[in-house]
Each structure stands twice: as C-alpha cells, then as structure tokens.
Amino acid sequence: MSIDQTTVARIAHLARLKVPLEEQQQVAGELSKILDWVAQLNEVDVTGIEPLTNVNDMALRLRDDVVTDGGKAEDILANAPSKTADFFTVPKVIE
Amino acid sequence: MTQLTHLSITEAVTRLAKKEFSAVELTAAHIKAAERGQAETNAFITTTFDLAQEQAKASDARRAAGTVGALDGIPLGMKDLYCTKGVRTTAASRILDNFVPTYESTVSQKLFDAGAVMLGKTNLDEFAMGSSNTTSGYGNVVSPWSGAEPSKAARKLVPGGSSGGSAAAVAGRFAMAATGTDTGGSIRQPASVTGIVGVRPTYGRCSRWGIIAYASSLDQAGPLARTVDDAALMLRTMAGFDPKDSTSVNQPVPDFTTATGQSVKGLRIGIPREYRIDGIPAETNALWDKGAAMLRDAGAEVVEVSLPHAKYALPVYYIIAPAEASSNLARYDGVRFGVRVPGDNLISMYENTRGAGFGKETRRRILIGTYVLSAGYYDAYYLKAQKVRRCIRNDFEEAFKSCDVILTPTAPSTAFAIGEKQDDPIQMYLEDVFTVTLNLAGLPGISVPVGLGANGLPMGLQMIGRAFDEMTLFKAASALEKAAGFTATPPFMG
Numbered sequence: 001m002s003i004d005q006t007t008v009a010r011i012a013h014l015a016r017l018k019v020p021l022e023e024q025q026q027v028a029g030e031l032s033k034i035l036d037w038v039a040q041l042n043e044v045d046v047t048g049i050e051p052l053t054n055v056n057d058m059a060l061r062l063r064d065d066v067v068t069d070g071g072k073a074e075d076i077l078a079n080a081p082s083k084t085a086d087f088f089t090v091p092k093v094i095e
Numbered sequence: 096m097t098q099l100t101h102l103s104i105t106e107a108v109t110r111l112a113k114k115e116f117s118a119v120e121l122t123a124a125h126i127k128a129a130e131r132g133q134a135e136t137n138a139f140i141t142t143t144f145d146l147a148q149e150q151a152k153a154s155d156a157r158r159a160a161g162t163v164g165a166l167d168g169i170p171l172g173m174k175d176l177y178c179t180k181g182v183r184t185t186a187a188s189r190i191l192d193n194f195v196p197t198y199e200s201t202v203s204q205k206l207f208d209a210g211a212v213m214l215g216k217t218n219l220d221e222f223a224m225g226s227s228n229t230t231s232g233y234g235n236v237v238s239p240w241s242g243a244e245p246s247k248a249a250r251k252l253v254p255g256g257s258s259g260g261s262a263a264a265v266a267g268r269f270a271m272a273a274t275g276t277d278t279g280g281s282i283r284q285p286a287s288v289t290g291i292v293g294v295r296p297t298y299g300r301c302s303r304w305g306i307i308a309y310a311s312s313l314d315q316a317g318p319l320a321r322t323v324d325d326a327a328l329m330l331r332t333m334a335g336f337d338p339k340d341s342t343s344v345n346q347p348v349p350d351f352t353t354a355t356g357q358s359v360k361g362l363r364i365g366i367p368r369e370y371r372i373d374g375i376p377a378e379t380n381a382l383w384d385k386g387a388a389m390l391r392d393a394g395a396e397v398v399e400v401s402l403p404h405a406k407y408a409l410p411v412y413y414i415i416a417p418a419e420a421s422s423n424l425a426r427y428d429g430v431r432f433g434v435r436v437p438g439d440n441l442i443s444m445y446e447n448t449r450g451a452g453f454g455k456e457t458r459r460r461i462l463i464g465t466y467v468l469s470a471g472y473y474d475a476y477y478l479k480a481q482k483v484r485r486c487i488r489n490d491f492e493e494a495f496k497s498c499d500v501i502l503t504p505t506a507p508s509t510a511f512a513i514g515e516k517q518d519d520p521i522q523m524y525l526e527d528v529f530t531v532t533l534n535l536a537g538l539p540g541i542s543v544p545v546g547l548g549a550n551g552l553p554m555g556l557q558m559i560g561r562a563f564d565e566m567t568l569f570k571a572a573s574a575l576e577k578a579a580g581f582t583a584t585p586p587f588m589g
Contacts, residue, residue, distance in 0.1 A: 011462055012462060014465050015421060016428065017446060017461055017462065018447055027459070027462065031459070033520075035463070035466070037413075038414055038480075039410075040407065041414075041483055046479065049486060051478055051482050051485065052481050052484040053312070054312065055298050055562075056342070056562070058344070075197035081433070088430050090444070091438065092440075093440070
C-alpha cells in the first residue's frame, strides 16, 4: 500500500494544509514508508474484538442542562488575529 | 551550606519549614542557575523570572502567616503545553507564537494553589510530537549530559522528548522538578536519558483541561523530578478529579508519598518475554537483568509474563495518535488564535496559515491522521488499530493476574546525538518501543535512573502498574531507586 502525489495533494486539501507542489513527491514517499510499516497490523486476527475507544470504559458524565459559563467575549477574542467589535473576521466568503 | 539547587524537593520543604532559607533565596539560586542553564541547554521557550520572584515573595508571606501548601516556594519548570494565564504558551509551535492564554490549566493551577513557583515554560517537541526535542519551533534542547569519551564529549546530545526542556532543567539542577505530558513515552524516555525520575499516571488521573491536546485518548500529565519521593509529592499535587475534563476519573488521590520506602517483600515483578527485541544494545538488557536482581534481593519475586501483542503497539500508536492529532489540530486555522497567513480566500488562508505555522513532523502526522480517517481507509487503518489496541490492553490484564508490577527498560539506549535519526521517521519512532504500550492500555508507568552505559550516560528502567495502582508502582520504584543508588550527575549543572 503506497500513496502517490495525487493522494498527498488530496489529503493535504482535506487537512487544509498547504504542501507545496515541489514537496509532494517526497512527502508521498515518507508517508508511504510509514503506512507500509503500520501494515504489519494485518497479521493480527481481530475477529470478534471490539474497538477500544476509552481505556477506562466509562460512560460520559451528564450534568444539569444549565448555563455554567459565558460572558467572556473579551477573553475569547483576546488572541484573535483579526477582529471587529465582538466578532472574529475572516476573508470574504459570500460574494 | 549545601548548594540550594542540588536539594531534593523533600529536603527543601523541610528546610524552608525550619526557616534555614527563604523561598526568595531558593528561587534566586534557581534563577541564577537557570540563566546559565538556558544559555547552555535552551531548556525554556519563555522564562518567567519576574513572576517567579513575585511568587517566592508571596510564598514567604504565606509562611510568615502560617498557611503554606505542599510545594510552597518550590521552583518548577512548566512544560509549554500547559496553558498559563497571561504567560505565552506555544506548544513549541510557531503557529502559536503569539498565544497568551486567558485561563490556567487545571494541573498548573493545582501546583500554584500548593504554592509552587514557576521559573518558565519549558521547551518540547512541537505539539509534543517527538522523542528528541528536535522538532521544536524554538530550537533544539541540548542535554546537560555529554559523553565520557573525549572525542565524543563535544557532541551535543538530545535530552529525549517530548518533555526535553523539562528533563534538561531538572537534570541540570536549575528546576527542582518540572511538569511533562506523556502520550507515547514523552515523560519516561527523557527521564531515562537524562538520569532522572519521570511518572506517567493512569489515564484519567490528572486533568487534561487547559493542556494543549495532541492525542486525547493517550495524553496524560505527569512530573519529572530527581527522586521518587519528589515525583510522588508532585503527582499527589497534580492529580485529582476535574469536572472540566470529560475523561477525568472521580477517584480519591492517595498520598503517594506514603508508598515510598515500604518493603517490596513478596511483591511479584513481571518480566515480559516479548520485550527482548532484536537490535537492542546488550547493555540495555544487562541493566534490565540487574534491575530484576536488585528487586529480587529486596525480597520481591520475579516472574516471567507475556505481552503477545506488544510488538504491534508502535504501529497502533502511529495510526491512533496521528488520527486524533489531525482532529485536535484542526483548531489552528488562523481565525480564533495564533498566527494568520493571508490568502486569496478563506480556504487558502487556512492552507497558508497551517502550511507555514506547523513544522515538518507535525505536518506529517496531520497528513497520516487525515489519511487513516478518510473515506475508504477508516476501517482498514483506524478501526483495525482500535481493535489491536484492545488486544494490547487485554494482554496487560492477563499479565497482571500473575504479577503486581512489570519491569522493562525505558528507552532502547542512552541519549543519541542531536541530528541522529532525523532522516528516517521510523527510526525516531522506535525510541518509544518500550514506553508506548502502556499509553495504549491507559496504565501508569515510571522511569527510575538505574545505571550508566559504557559511554557514561544514564539509563533508566521502567515499571508499569495496574490502572489506578500508582501506590504499588511508587513502592516498587522506591525500592529500585534505593538498590540502584544512582548518584551520577551531568557534566553541566546550572
């Protein structure tokens, strides 16, 4: 199992991560090597085994449905690269 | 007077109580050492000496008023993955170069509530992804250790990773202890290669709230310290239930400091036969045998156990951890915090920001994670890995039927030179071959310094305990520490 340059471009776009065209071939090689190495898991028979998602096998706790936090617009915006009044601002998305 | 920077926390707490010196004096000695240490090792990304002096003054005031905490006046390093209110927090990533949290992580808050003093934010591998502290966006950390052979003495060695800055500061005697996080070995491996103690507690023991996430089902906070007693005291302060972390476990925190020094007579020490793997230096295995003999001499019973799926732990980790990382790191998009790189439209702004802000290893793991979670590959990689993960945990459950603690090497070898293992990511990943298994099973582990390699560099042994049985782990670790009598110090000390 190996991934090619086209696949790198596709997953880079899915991850919203710019991988310059001239680096894609090399990245494909590196990722393929890692994926070939993890392919040794194919040796393991996992018939009837449930996937493990939480080591402590606990149910998520529920709490009362009440407001416990809020009113911190200033804190939340404190690190924003770009803001206007109480809003984050981004490049125009609707023409 | 003994040099203040060479005291254990336990000694310093006693002598502060006797008013032999003040917190201000203790902190001043550490700041002086840390200034030299920083120039030598680059252990900190941000130093907070002014804050430390204020905190030390406040500690002395509390002492005068008779209201001190368990770590009052003790100068610590804080891994720069813990969000600290008003103090820049980078995760060693340039994407967070300007990030100043408006809140405090639960664990750092607990340390401050106990009176701890913060010397600075310690360096790490970017987003805790690495075993050498060479993926940091803020420069490599240089170990305070260097090889005994003159020809090699000039080589700069890694302090391990990802908690490399914390390890260097504690080993180099310019922080009395430090916080770390351990996702695949990031506390224990640096502790092993710098000759100190590192503890990763049971998953759910310490709150993850406010600690920048790498792989949430594996991440745990823990301490790096110079003695098992100090590590027990640190962990007792750091641990505890937190409603703000949905995976925090509501269990009472025992006083780990009462476990140390107790007899290990009759304790069953498991030696997993699958940990004898090809390519491991003979001296690593010899030290492991020696450690088992020490515990046997102390009255423990040594038994062979089996962890048949151990060899699959690293491949499982390199599916699950990148998958979780790709999801966790999606938040760095140049909108809410961090550095933004402009683009022609919203999508290209995201892509430019993330492409420029993340380093090479972080990018690699995001791409792997995105791939294994993508349509058509999820079952083959991610689901499969989660199933093998259960096999690994089942192995431990089976093994702990016939033993109380498992003993293994911590790292494959002594510290390597900066620049080694850079060309082949898999070679670097193998650094965690002994440590990563217990992260997948959620178990606690500790690394204790036991001896020196032929090159004069420290080597540790790892002990693994049952979930939430850190008490037995500390008891066994303390017996090993006592028997090993490790007193070697690095050539550089602040």
